[in-house]
C-alpha cells in the first residue's frame with residue numbers, strides 16, 4: 695500500500711477534474727448532517743450516504759458513544775464536536791450509526807478482560823456497560839451472538855438518549871430544527887435499519903438509563919465515604 699501514490703492520484707485525478715468544486719469548497723463548510731459513527735474502517739459515512747466532501751460533519755470513536763451530560767466526562771472532544779456541529783454549523787440531522795460485527799461492542803461483552811489489556815479502551819467502553827448488563831439480565835437464555843447484535847443496536851439508540859441530555863440538542867429537537875436517528879448498518883448485507891428517538895427500544899432505553907443513574911449515584915456516595 696503506497697499512501698504517497700494515493701494522495702498524488704487524488705491531486706492528479708480527483709482534484710484536477712473537480713477543481714471548481716474544491717475552489718468553492720474552500721470558502722466554507724455547510725454540512726447538513728452530523729454523523730456519529732464507530733471508528734471501524736468499514737463504516738464509511740460518505741459511501742453510505744453517497745455524499746461528497748463538505749456534506750457530513752463526523753465524530754468517530756470506538757463503539758460510537760456519546761458521553762452523557764450528567765456523568766463525569768474526561769473526553770470532551772466528542773461533546774465539543776457535537777456542540778460545534780449543532781450551535782455553529784447548524785446541522786439539520788444527527789445520525790448515530792451502529793454496525794454489525796462491531797469489535798467495540800464485542801469488547802463491552804468482555805470488559806473486565808479489556809480493562810487490563812487496553813485500559814483506555816476499557817474506560818471508554820465502560821460508558822455502555824449498563825446496556826450489556828441489561829441484556830444479560832433481561833434475556834438470560836439468549837445466544838451470545840444474538841446478545842451482541844442486540845447490544846450493537848441498543849447501543850446506537852442509547853446514544854440518542856445520551857445526546858438529549860444536552861440542552862443545545864434537546865431544545866432544537868423539540869422545535870423540530872434537529873432530526874435525531876440511530877442507524878444499524880449490517881455490513882454483510884448492506885442493509886440499514888433506522889430507529890427514531892422514540893423507537894421500539896424506548897422502554898428498554900428508559901430502564902437502562904434508570905439503572906445507570908442508580909449506579910452513578912452509588913459511585914458518588916462511595917467516593918464521598920472514602
Ligand SMILES: [Zn+2]
Nearest residue numbers: 732734796797
Ligand atoms: Zn464498531
